[in-house]
Amino acid sequence: MGQKINPLGFRLGTTQxxxxxxxxxxxxxxxxxxxxxxxxxxxxxxIQKNRKKGSNRKIxxxxxxxxxxxxRKMDSGxxxxxxxxIEIQKEIYTIHVIIHIGFxxxxxxxxxxxxxxxxxxxxxxxxxxxxxxxxxxxxxPYRQPNILAEYxxxxxxxxxxxxxxxxxAIELTKKADIRxxxxxxxxxxxxxxxxxxxxxxxxxxxLQTIRAxxxxxxxxxxxxxxxxxxxxxxxxxxx
Numbered sequence: 001m002g003q004k005i006n007p008l009g010f011r012l013g014t015t016q017x018x019x020x021x022x023x024x025x026x027x028x029x030x031x032x033x034x035x036x037x038x039x040x041x042x043x044x045x046x047i048q049k050n051r052k053k054g055s056n057r058k059i060x061x062x063x064x065x066x067x068x069x070x071x072r073k074m075d076s077g078x079x080x081x082x083x084x085x086i087e088i089q090k091e092i093y094t095i096h097v098i099i100h101i102g103f104x105x106x107x108x109x110x111x112x113x114x115x116x117x118x119x120x121x122x123x124x125x126x127x128x129x130x131x132x133x134x135x136x137x138x139x140x141p142y143r144q145p146n147i148l149a150e151y152x153x154x155x156x157x158x159x160x161x162x163x164x165x166x167x168x169a170i171e172l173t174k175k176a177d178i179r180x181x182x183x184x185x186x187x188x189x190x191x192x193x194x195x196x197x198x199x200x201x202x203x204x205x206x207l208q209t210i211r212a213x214x215x216x217x218x219x220x221x222x223x224x225x226x227x228x229x230x231x232x233x234x235x236x237x238x239x
Contacts, residue, residue: 006216007207007214007216007233008214008215008216010210011210011213011214014210014211014239015210015211015212015213015214015239016213019085019086019087019088020036020087020088020089020090021087021088021089021090022088022089022090032090035124036088038123038124039086039088039095039097039120039123039124040086040088042119042120042123043083043086043097043099043116043120044083046115046116046119047083047106047107050106050112051106082101082102082103082141082144082146082147082150083099083100083101083102083146084100084101084102084138084144084146084147085100085146086098086099086100087100090129092129093128093129093130094129094130094131094132095124095126095129095130095131095132096132096134097120097131097132097133097134098134098135098136099133099134099135099136100136100138101135101136101137101138102137102138102141102144102146102147103137103141104135104137107135108135113133113135116133117130117131117133120133140175140176140177141176142172142173142175142176143173143176143177143178143215143234143236144215144234145215145216145217145232145233145234146217146219148169148172148173148183148232148234149217149219149230149232150219151165151168151169151172152165152166152169152183152185152219152221152230153219153221153230155168156221156223156228157221157223161190162185162189162190162198162228163198163200166183166185166198166200167200169183169232170183170200170202173202173234178234178235178236179203179204179235179236179237179238180201180202180203180204180205180233180234180235181201181202181203181205181232181233181234181235182199182200182201182202182205182232182233183199183200183201183230183231183232184197184198184199184230184231184232185197185198185199185228185229185230186198186228186229186231187221187225187226187227187228187229188225188226188228189228191225203235204235205233205235206235206238207233209238211238211239212235212237212238212239213235213236213237213238213239214233214234214235214236215233215234215236216231216232216233216234217231217232218230218231219231219232
């Protein structure tokens with residue numbers, strides 16, 4: 001039987017690097033690890049909470065006093081906030097947090113970073129350490145598997161056919177400079193009683209080659225039929 005392994009952990013130290021940079025004594029290592037998870041969860045929850053607030057906007061028409069509720073839809077030109085990854089660098093008195101995000105419109109608002117820093121300070125409850133948050137926009141958003149997975153999730157929640165959503169996600173990768181992509185969805189596809197898995201692959205995907213830089217993500221989608229799982233592999237380049 002084939003032995004499956006996470007492509008990111010398999011390439012750690014070669015084409016992949018760590019997302020947390022800090023040193024700790026062995027007895028304090030587990031506490032630092034839990035702190036990192038709290039920081040990442042707090043940032044994701046903050047963005048999700050604020051995205052829901054701004055999802056329904058009321059636009060007043062100039063021609064009449066009618067108020068139209070405009071639901072923002074995520075398409076190929078969307079400004080949806082999707083975090084690709086979060087880097088954490090810990091010093092003695094400062095915790096540097098670098099958020100890599102596809103479309104950082106929400107976090108560019110006035111006072112958003114300060115509010116997020118306060119939330120993190122409450123969550124971690126650290127008196128001696130302060131947070132320094134910076135935002136980095138991803139140059140090619142559709143080169144990131146997290147953004148493609150979020151796009152597929154949005155389409156499936158809106159009752160779009162899973163095959164159509166997968167094909168559209170692969171079409172979006174044409175805007176990015178990549179050498180191969182594979183999308184796999186598993187679960188009760190189309191509301192069928194028996195769960196199954198479907199996948200689409202385009203070009204090469206050398207998973208056994210360590211020098212091949214491959215981005216990967218696993219994303220759960222909660223639908224009315226149950227939870228679907230999406231896995232995306234992107235072959236970026238070969239060193």
